[in-house]
Structures are given as structure tokens and as C-alpha cells.
């Protein structure tokens with residue numbers, strides 16, 4: 001089984017033959033049909049986010065169940081599944097209240113770089129190789145916990161299913177789950193990568209208006225306009241806050257900041273109208289801090305809130321989003337970017353850094 005291994009940050013990934021153990025109790029082996037290329041993978045390759053090495057990267061994927069371990073009844077070989085990067089234990093306070101992105105066990109597991117029931121199923125020359133977020137889908141196959149998969153209809157294209165597992169549900173989820181009453185309200189989306197463009201699709205679905213998108217790349221802004229944005233601001237060429245005020249008069253009710261930088265969070269807060277809310281959805285460097293003018297925060301009753309994984313109930317909402325796609329309500333085909341083979345994974349990451357448009361997908365098999 002070939003997979004893309006990171007031996008240390010700031011080194012190119014190497015695609016090598018790994019041993020993949022059979023699924024244990026509560027585990028499933030999945031043949032990967034598509035894996036999205038996400039900025040979070042880049043954060044691990046450059047050391048912004050820490051993980052144990054060696055590790056197989058990739059956390060946004062979909063594929064076909066090949067084998068199930070003892071005690072697995074939710075899927076059988078031949079079923080198509082979406083992989084989720086935060087397993088849902090189903091028992092903790094957060095899972096019980098429909099917020100599995102905050103799952104207590106899932107968080108512990110995310111830091112162990114193993115599987116939920118302990119240990120790793122990947123090895124190279126008898127040395128353990130770690131799992132990224134329990135997924136590790138830059139690979140021909142993976143073994144995952146049954147809490148990390150969601151069964152979906154087999155007729156959904158795997159490239160679409162893969163990107164719904166991270167980018168789409170993160171961007172659409174913050175709109176659907178956090179922007180209460182957004183129809184007719186102004187939204188600003190900062191960053192037109194996979195998550196930002198998915199937020200555009202969500203904002204269009206719920207009827208937010210205007211839908212303003214800011215980025216520093218014109219080709220990404222063109223894609224945002226194609227997906228439903230009403231206004232595009234190239235913030236390298238014009239002042240973002242002034243441009244937002246010129247469009248809206250008093251600012252926007254909502255900002256989705258999909259980049260994860262201090263400067264853009266601060267621009268987001270300055271772009272809000274009285275009573276508005278900024279959602280920070282992009283991860284940055286762990287040492288980053290944000291400055292917010294205190295009196296403006298109080299006097300204008302502004303809010304700054306984080307949102308992880310679209311604040312979504314993944315097990316419920318991934319199938320709902322795919323059903324919306326199947327009924328023609330979501331232009332997810334237009335969200336897809338370039339396709340790469342597994343041995344081109346490093347090229348895909350370099351292209352993402354350079355500003356590839358749309359969500360790129362690796363097709364390993």
C-alpha cells in the first residue's frame with residue numbers, strides 16, 4: 001500500500017510502500033478514491049501545527065469500504081464513505097449535544113496521532129507510522145475508526161464526497177449553523193480558498209446579500225463570483241474596510257475569516273456593522289494573537305467567535321449537504337480544482353502554497 005509520508009516538517013513528502021494492518025475491533029479499511037488537499041496539511045508540513053512523525057498526511061477523503069473489523073455493523077464492504085477528521089465518540093457532552101467537532105475523545109485522539117482504540121495500523125520497516133487526525137488519506141488505503149466514517153450513497157462522485165468532508169462542511173457549516181437569520185443580511189468572506197468558496201456557496205444558499213469576498217488573487221475572486229458572490233475585493237489593491245463600507249454603507253452583519261491571520265481578523269472586526277459577528281475559521285500559527293479595539297467592541301456590541309469544522313454535526317450534515325448537491329442546489333463541481341496522482345502529492349502542496357484555484361484533489365488509485 002503506497003502512501004505519502006512526512007518524516008519531518010519542512011521536508012518533501014515521500015511516497016513509499018507501507019504496511020497497513022488489518023482493521024481491529026471497531027475499525028474499517030477504506031480504499032481511497034479521492035483526497036482533498038487542504039491548508040491544514042500545509043500547516044503540518046511547515047511546522048505551524050505539531051504532530052508525531054513519521055506520519056501519513058491527508059485528512060479530507062472518501063472511498064470504498066474494503067474490510068470491516070469485529071463489531072462493525074454500520075457499514076459493509078462496498079459501501080462508500082466520507083472520512084471525517086474528528087471522530088465522534090457519541091458519548092461525551094459535546095457529541096450528545098450535536099457538536100461532535102468538539103468531541104472530548106476526538107481531541108485527545110487528534111493529539112495522539114493514533115487511532116481511537118490506541119496505537120497505529122501503519123508501519124514502515126516495522127517502525128510505527130502515525131495517522132493524521134485518524135484519517136491519513138494521502139494513501140491508496142487507510143484503516144480508520146468506525147467513528148471517523150460517514151456512510152453515503154454510492155452514486156455520489158468521490159471527489160465531491162472528499163471535499164465535503166472538510167472544506168465544504170467547514171465553510172457551509174458556519175453559515176448554516178452559526179449565521180442565524182442571514183437571509184438578506186450582508187456577509188463578508190475573507191479568503192477565497194476551499195473553505196471561503198464553500199462559505200460563498202452556503203451564503204448564496206441561505207440568501208445572504210450582498211455576499212462580498214476578499215482575497216489577494218484575482219483568479220480566486222473570479223471563482224468566488226462564479227459561485228455566487230455579488231462583490232469581489234482585491235485587498236492587495238484596495239483598502240478592504242473602506243471597500244466594504246462603500247458597498248454596504250455601515251458594514252456587514254457577518255464576517256467569515258477563512259485565512260487565520262491577525263491582520264485579516266482585525267480587518268474583519270473593523271468591517272462589522274453595529275451588532276455584527278466575526279467567525280474565525282482559519283487556523284494560523286499557534287503564537288498568533290489578535291488585537292481588538294476594546295471600546296468599539298463594547299459600544300458597538302460586536303462579537304468575535306471561533307468555529308471549528310463548521311460547528312457542524314458531521315454525521316447528520318454531510319449526508320444533507322450531499323443530498324443538496326445531488327438535487328442540483330450546490331455548485332460543488334465548480335469548486336473542484338486540479339486533480340493529481342498520489343506520486344504528485346508534493347506538487348499539489350506546492351501549487352496550493354502558490355495559490356491554486358478551487359479545491360485540488362488527489363486520486364490515489
Ligand SMILES: [Zn+2]
Pocket residue numbers: 038039040041059060166167
Ligand atoms: Zn482540512
Ligand SMILES: [Zn+2]
Pocket residue numbers: 088089090091092093094095096100102103104105106
Ligand atoms: Zn464525543
